Amino acid sequence: MAKPAAPDFHQLESLGEDIKRYVLSILGNDLYPPDPFRYYSGLAYAIRERLIRMWLATQASYYDSMSKRVYYLSMEFLPGRFLMNYITNMGMEDGCRQAAADLGFSLDDLAEEERDAGLGNGGLGRLASCYMDSMATQRIPGYGYGILYDYGLFHQRIVNGWQEEEADNWRRHGSPWVIDRVEHLYEVKFYGRSEAYTDPQGVLRYRWAEADTVMAMPCDILIPGHGGKHVTNMRLWAAASSTGFSLRDFNQGDFLGAMQSKIHSENISKVLYPNDEPIQGKELRLRQQYFLVAATLRDIIRRHKKSGPGFDEFPDQVAIQLNDTHPTIAVAELMRILVDEEFLGWDEAWAICRRTFAYTNHTVLPEALETWPADLLGRVLPRHLEIIAEIDRRFLLEVAAAHPGDQGRQNRLAIIDPASRRVRMAHLAIVGSHKVNGVARLHSDILREKVFPEFDALYPGKFTNVTNGITPRRWLLQANPALSRLITARIGPDWTTDLDRLAELLPLAEDPDFRKDWRAAKRENKKRLARYVLRKSGMGINPDTLFDVQVKRMHEYKRQFLNVLHVVTLYNRLRRDPHLAVPPRTVLIGGKAAPGYFMAKRIIRLITAVAETVNADDAVRSRLRVVFLPNYCVSQAEKVIPAAELSQQISTAGMEASGTGNMKFALNGALTIGTLDGANIEIMEAVGRENIFIFGLTAKEVEATRAAGYDPGRRVAADAELAEALDMIGRGYFTPSEPDLFAPILDNLLRHGDYYLVTADYRACLEAQDAVNALYLDPEAWTAASIRNTANMGFFSSDRAVLEYAKNIWNIEPLGE
Template sequence: MPADATPDLHLESLGDDIRRHILSNLGNDIYPPDPFRYFTGLAYAIRDRLIRMWLATQATYYDTMSKRVYYLSMEFLPGRFLMNYVTNMGLEDGCRKTAEALGYRLEDLAEEERDAGLGNGGLGRLASCYMDSIATMRIPGYGYGILYDYGLFHQTIVGGWQEERADNWRRHGSPWVIDRVEHLYEVRFNGKSEAYHDDKGNLRYRWVDADTVMAMPCDILIPGHDGKHVTNMRLWAAASSQGFSLRDFNQGDFVGAMQAKILSENISKVLYPNDEPVAGKELRLKQQYFLVAATLRDILRRHKKSGPSFDAFADQVAIQLNDTHPTIAVAELMRILVDEEFLPWEEAWDICRRTFAYTNHTVLPEALETWPLDLMGRVLPRHVEIIAEIDRRFQEEIRAKYPGDEGKIWRMAIIDRGSSRVRMANLAIVGSHAVNGVAKLHSDILREKVFPDFDAFYPGKFTNVTNGITPRRWLLQANPALSRLITDRIGPDWVTELTRLTELIPLAEDPDFRKAWRDAKRENKKRLARYVLRKIGLGINPGSLFDVQVKRMHEYKRQLLNVLHAVTLYNRLRRDPSLPVPPRTILIGGKAAPGYFMAKRIIRLITAVAETINADNAMKGRLRMLFLPNYCVSQAEKVIPAADLSQQISTAGMEASGTGNMKFALNGALTIGTLDGANIEIMQEVGADNIFIFGLTAPEVEAARAGGLDPRRRVADDPELAEALDMIGRGYFVPNEPDLFAPIVDNLLGHGDYYCITADYRPCIEAQDRVNALYLDPEAWTRTSILNTANMGYFSSDRAVMEYARNIWRIAPLGE
């Protein structure tokens, strides 16, 4: 099928196909009607159409001999697939009519699908946005990850506390997962490295006495917009190479008979196993190598279809390492090329460095991934030898360039001799031809603060690709009310050319358009209110200002600062019920890592403050607060279009980029935030007058920490801050447990206020006062909201992917 052809999707047979799949695939009757049954039948009918388009795309790859990109990520966070598929394939109207003919609303069938538990937060969601854009922009490429049986965890709130339970997202199967049992690959662990001489007398190494696990590829298809190009995520599931031991079973050892199978298949069992115990660390390392080893086997299989030579490998293959998790791929490719393909070291190393590129996602040196040398040596014995040789040769290069500078060698070494740990970020930098940050500030910090030695050693290797989000998922699909309004006024081209949104700028001055804009927001707020009532039994007022902070719970993201503002506003309203502020609903959501004591206690604080506020009759119609449990992609699709105010208040210099900030602004929410991550570029695009920026800048944060923040003095100088902290610390919000939140206050005041909450409190309150003033003028607020959406075109993942394709992968879209 030509790349620009419109596929025949046979919508007239969709209803019959749904019934056929219910009968044949599910083995069920179509009566009595069951929504899950009909969702599954619809999913299989959509998948049938996707497969035909995917086969046509794959044929185009081979016909054109295109260079391909392989995007390696330990996480993908795709959310639900059904509505994304029907939106991108242009099937929404047809599916809606078919569903109605079967007695259902399409939205009700879509609610039957569980979010895919393949990722946790921004890293995985970014990877999924990039997969959408790779398909839409017709970039030949694939995503590679792991098919986890269980996601991070399902969060519930019990007695105000977070509780975790298994996220068994595949318990009813998944119609989207296509098992490729014909391409099983063997992955090895443990054993030892053995030296030998080949028949020409050359010293060689081989990996022997290893344990083996089988990797089975499972595909999930990803259609681009209009269905003209379909790629796939290839996710690996672990299978035992030994299976069931009949001998042990017959001897009565029923558990032992299954032990090898269970241990092998644990590798793809859970996203982010607890890595506090040694066994958890080992499992996490095995997961990373499992992904890498199976993926490289698949890449090599595909490459060798064109011949056995590696001369053109780096001209045909680009591998993007999404963070350090897949970095062991550098050592694995070297092992394959040197030990199995018998290439000279120098030739193999040249291939590696031209093939790999690395995206860094953290500005925190302490968060950079390292692995104990003894653990890696036990699990991957040959790889440790290869990494040591890479490190030795690299140190020789440093000595040649900076003779006598042992300090530089110590800082840049891949193996940290002091801690005997392998620095994965250093390996990724040395083994890649390009290293990028994900926002301008982030990339500047990487070059100037985190990796200045590497930036000087490799001039031009460090670059920036600011993150982006897909407008198909995060506006067209998630916000039909607003996307219809936009399309009615400027046409549909914005869906793939997001910069076309600038055509909305003149409409910000049109009173009728502003009213229509408010009507769309009101529709979304009513939808969210219905969802909240259904999920947690709490009513919220769609006429109030929806003030939203939804993201991973972490001290640097400063949910605590948000709580302090809520307490301050509560105190002001208690003192003066006639205070001229708009009614406000504060919504907070996010998961805390199971072992993160402080983050979990802050969740309990949020729920306690919310319970107090919501029980106070004086706050009715003025202030409401709630915690949204189990924040996930499908919940975000309801929350983000309804938000009026987007809280992006991380400590400056600590957020790499963020993508939630982009999603909210694209949907017309106004941002209140610090000059951190991509907030800086959002401000540059939307204009400083259309965003509420406050607080210390990254250099000011660094200077304040160096000089001592003295949080107690700041509290003493600010009566409202002192009052809020006193209420929290003495148990005002939990009178039956007066000491419950003392650790939060003690941590803030007794340990230097590392996250600068007391320093940024008063600027935050003043920014919130500006929010109140603007919201009381609906016309001015709406105008600003329109201008935010209109100026968000730069933050499309299409733009980001094209920057990768042109500048890093050197790949042209099909058809160019």
């Protein structure tokens, strides 16, 4: 495929004039002094205008096709920045560079002015955004649906070594990418009660009485596919009060009272919950979930009715994908609409529901399986609780028919747990869907065999796998121009939409000239990252050291602590032997901790403490540096990942559902050091066992080790280096003024059985790091392995993933050209 010719409506000639006009008319600002933020905004509005024209011009074909559509429901989307993504996907890069230069700016500097749209926590939200890009590129007709939070994920600052959170008021300076559709408001109900009545035909029916209402306003963000021929719409709902404020209260002089209900309503879309696992029992979170679901289903049904067919054809026109259990109340809401408002019979409505929904599970952590107290759910959504109870009653009859007399099984499978009276959202999602998928092969196996075996027995074939993927446009083409140019020069540009084509690079791993160019591209990215780190933290890092990177949310199961133990051990070895034959290293660690996650915050403090000590030690500082990267986010990932040489993916086996960072690193030529967990296994199979550093217990061994009653004390006693590292941390070597700071971490390890098996995998991790060092000392061999990583990553494109969903789950054909 040749580079797409810019269609007429891109109108690059007038770009410069348009930018200036927007600075004046939309921002109401002077052109002088030439402020980069103003010019970024002007450019953004100029792009937005072209994008809207393109969307209007292309949506007709999309509507005319009358094909089935998918609705991807997610409480989180994590797009990051839009400007460069739009420009690359629309093929406008050269024109935009020229226009920026004519105005006296570099396009890259303007792009740096944009704030991330951080409407998600981590992997789950970023996956949703990669899928939007791939649906647009692969012309899969569909929409993303979510919430437009006023405040996205908090900003992380490091103050005295500790994480501090700052509100992310991301729209404060305007958001050119968001199109408010003020004319399409819907009402969403909460509270009140369910009321029975008899209709004129004498049938007993139910309605939702005395409810409060909140308005949902759609705000659209357009997502252009690569080549600019297809645009997908991401519709995010913003909450608005239905009444403005109470005039009666206001007239009586109670202005603040009058504002109360308005504030209560608008709170719904105020802020993203900053946890990367569910928040148990927070009423506002439940209201957010229902708000998304109710507004979205209204929109879907409006569109369905407009297109003609009746409800019996609904599942032939509509597929709804539940991104984790967060939007699962949709099952009850669709039943409510069909039975209470459209007057369908229960069985007919239920058949429609089950054919419409599919559910993606993203975690097996038991503490992360979402449940709601039945009485809370019943207070906020009275009719839905009744409907869930009825779904549960009928479902348990099915279970009883299959396993007569097995009350234990009924209790285990029940949607409403009879013991705790909590609604198990995963059970509702499984029962209400036609397919349930995990996000990597191991994860899907664990779901079937360990987490939901009795559901699997009841519904053979319902459980399936779709291994996650990432978009090669953002994560290679756009984030790594140096490597992209090199790849395109050798194999042409088609890899951007057909990632398997990267396999054509394989023979080039044997070519010394190509390896030299490959190293030069990596070095350019390392220099770019070094400049970034210097700018952000004032610290210089040396691009001629091994860049060893772990960036992801802070979590005990992800084992940033194991990484620290390796660092401390390496530090000790270097202090003992300054001539140790290992390559100099820069260890970069970044990630946010949930604000209430005590242990994760302590681990951040440990990393910053170790960094302070190591970096101040003249005896080792030229051989080992440690950096904590504050505020890890999508735009930072775009700088960090292309510069990485070693990618740390070291979770306790069986606990990381898939991982997607692992894919981004390998695609950019980093070698992985990792456990046999999540998608690491499939990455190993793809890149070859000799091009990856695998260590540690397997998921089965983890299970067996725990079952046998693991004793960390014995392991520590038998390993002098491990004992030394733990002792230094525990004694306050890195925090002499607060020697007990890390006692809680050590207690977890040594007194509470080391649940995440850090000590069990320590020695294997160090041996894998020895192999890393040895290979890195042979630059030609390392580079060849790096090339083989990139060349074999075709499978991990999100294009492949969404096409699998389309074929096996949604039953949707991509549109033709």
